[in-house]
Amino acid sequence: MIPVAFDYVRAESLDEAIAALSEHGDEAKLLAGGHSLLPLMKLRLGTPSVLVDIGRLSELSFVRDEDTYIAIGALTRHHDVQHDTIVLREAPLLAAVAGRIGDPQVRHRGTIGGSLAHADPASDLPGAVLALDGTLVARGPAGDREIPASEFFKGFLETTLAPSEVLVEIRVPKGTTGHSYQKFVRRSQDWAIVGVAVARVNGHVGVSLVNVASTPVRATAVEQALASGASAADAAEQAAEGLEPTGDANATPEFRRHLARVLTRRGLVEAGL
């Protein structure tokens, strides 16, 4: 549980962080809450030669009510997302999802930006931001870039962020009228065996699935069925459409597909559909 030796840079500003990333490229990793990165390093599965600590950049920790969306700073801790009054009012799915991550200690350290940038398909927040049709704002040497959530997740632990970019802000639309997060776990603090996030926003229903593929995925067949007037139960039957989940100690591919259908139905019902 001792990482390979690495250099440590404490960024005092966002520009400093971007400069450090630009200088070290692939060799560098951003350190925020550290709850995904540090275990990988301790197991020597991750061996960055430079850590750029952005943990003290308080300008990245905020929740703002913009006109049609809310903006959440990348460094906002899960605990703060869970309890923030703006999030609770305007994007209650995110608050609910944040409250189901790990345990209280994890929620006080882990950050929303870190969770999204780490892109673990079993993590909760990526699926939620995807269901909400969120937008991610990245800042690099050339300035800001807006990335739709649907284009952000590229593969297992892989995003479309460039090595020198920092995820700075997450935007999700206002106007939620129903939501649900169905997280199927054996123990409360575990990663989801399967998770289903449902968000009814401005008349549209977004459904995404957690831990059934190498990235979080939208259940488009379910969404289309609902759009053509199918009942929640009928639409949910489409949840495993096109899925080829992997098997592990907790679930076979068949069980994951079954859970996707059951949890989608429960999620749609809980969201008022």
Place this chain on the structure above:
Amino acid sequence: MSILGNRVLRKEDQKFLTTGGTYVEDVPLEGAVHIVYVRSPMAHARIRSIETSEALESPGVVAVFTAQDIDLDPMPPGAPFANRAMTRPWLADGVVRFVGDMVAAVVADTRERAVDGAELVFVDYETLTPVVDASTAADNPTLVHEDAGTNVVLRLPDDFVSAGIEQVAAEVDLFEGCDVVIRQRMVNQRVAPCPLEVRASAAKWEDGHLTQWSTTQAPHSVKDTLVQLFELQPDQVRVIAPDVGGGFGAKIGGYPEELFVAWVSRRIDRPARWVETRSESMMTLGHGRGQIQEAELGGTRDGKLLGYKLTITQDAGAYPNFGAFLPVMTRLMLTGVYDITKTEFSSCSVATNTNPTVAYRGAGRPEATAAIERMVDIFADEIGMDPAELRRKNLIGKECFPFTTAVGTTYDIGDYEQALDRVLEAAGYAELREEQRQRRDSGDTKQMGIGLSTYVEVTNGIPGSEFGAVEVLADGKARVRTGTSPHGQGHVTAWAMLVADQLGIPVEDVEVIHGDTDEVPRGVGTFGSKSLQSGGVAVHQAAERVVEKAKKLVADLLEANPNDIELDKENRRFHVAGTPSVTKSWAELVEASGDAGLSAEVDFAAPGPTFPFGAHIVVAEVDTETGHVSLERIIAVDDAGRLMNPLIAEGQVHGGLAQGVAQALMEEMCYDDQGNPITANLADYAFVSAAELPSFETHPMETPTPINPLGAKGIGESGTIGSTPAVQNAVVDALSHLGVRHVDMPTTPIRVWSAIKEAKGDR
């Protein structure tokens, strides 16, 4: 009024809850080197070569050792009757036999540099076919130990018969007169003990004297092993087990990782230390359980159980340790609380290319209870009788004690029916059954299961004595030395209470010394729920003797008859009966006793083991769509004889229940078909947390044992033994109306879901 029986808060908790005590890793050791073991990533392979030169050049690395460097006999085998050809070498000698087997030891000036150095040891392996599945290991042509000529470690009763320990059993018609005989295969899965503190060890030599610190439950036995290994005199070895953060049986013996530290220290003439990582601990600290059971139970349609047969395959792992011996303990408790007159038992312990198995909370007895309690439930289902009623019909009556079972175990005392009655009443059993009926009728997705278990187990089962000494100090305070080695059990408080009870000296003024072989001359340690009824009784009797000695002294000083001397415990002063104005305090007596002092030592050997018992009910809710199980209630009636401190006893029950629930619902140490551990960290291994547990409803019951003067039995393992089958029975009970007859542990969602599907014929 005696302090015994009161809920006295634990003296030791303040440090554990604040500064954390002093563990082996905290012991300062100037100039110590750090050892990191290079472990095999292969389950079974021949070592072609080991390249250490790069590691030796790595910064800070002092030495790298492999098997060829070692001039020390291997540790004695941990399993009685084990085949000597299966003895574990210090470091793998030519062949690695499980993932985690030690191949080399890298020694460096810091732990970090030792870890870096270990990465530079290159081992060339030639893969061999691994033996992973215990159920076929006995007949597997691939051998874990080629020289042994077999994978069989111990066969019962055959090996006991040929060793002359027992006679060939007469042939009996086991199921004569039975209307119904049911059969079931059950897996009592392998689990990881996961103590909060992982293993650590440190050693230093000074003038031929060895001091060894170890995370052990039995420091004196570690000392004996070191004396033997290094051919030293007993006074040349000191073993210290400082604060130890849990063991659950897995820290009873000394492990090669720990003892090898002493060899390294001597070889390079510097103090040395080792501490494992959590992943290393999950992979290589001995595992528990690991039995495959084939059971048959026969009886009449009106519910009289007549014959029981159990056949066990025990997974011993790569180097047989105490795990190989667990079936002996299982057999001891074969028929549990039931009067079943005809039995048959056989077992085969086998070596596999997996981590060795050892004792783990209950060690062989939970396996016995799990088997019979599951079988009784299946039998009840088969004949359409309520499982509580079937149990009641077959319990050994309270008038029958001492009772000798069909396998020859003699139970001291019990009142099993009362325990059953109490738990049924506390649970509101009839109402629960009614609620269950309504749920079934409604066809609710979430079904309710009610699981019972009535159990008996054996504690202090290994014959021998335990040491206890009490000494009154010049300031009137007292000091206890005990051969027990607490690692979470609360002996510091409990032993102080035993002294306070006799001497009147308050608990806070009684110091308890344990876990240091220089401070405590003899000792056995703490395991098998033995401590209070052995070491505790020794302290109790030593305290009695100190009072007797004191009375004689007072009699001399006051020129009175010793029989007339009274101890006013409240004021801690002695006086002659009838004249309370002339008194002697403890401090005065210590002074008067001169060089002799005021102390007593006792080695207490109980005339036999004790048999705690109880009854548990678990109410579970099973989501029949997803297979998820949540526990609604756990009601536990446990009888451990007279309770000295009900608060500590309750804590033991709480921990035991949690660990039992964990095995029934969640925990399993899994290997893939190549022998790779796939649950060797706390993310993949489903260690239970408080969030998965309901509040425990505990109901103590006290049936004092005649075996020892305190009337106390063991409580450390009961909770685990009783709760595991109650949970499993609850899960199956929730699904029995759907046609499900059995679900193996752990009853994970996928297993429950698959069982429902299979019962529906929907495979």
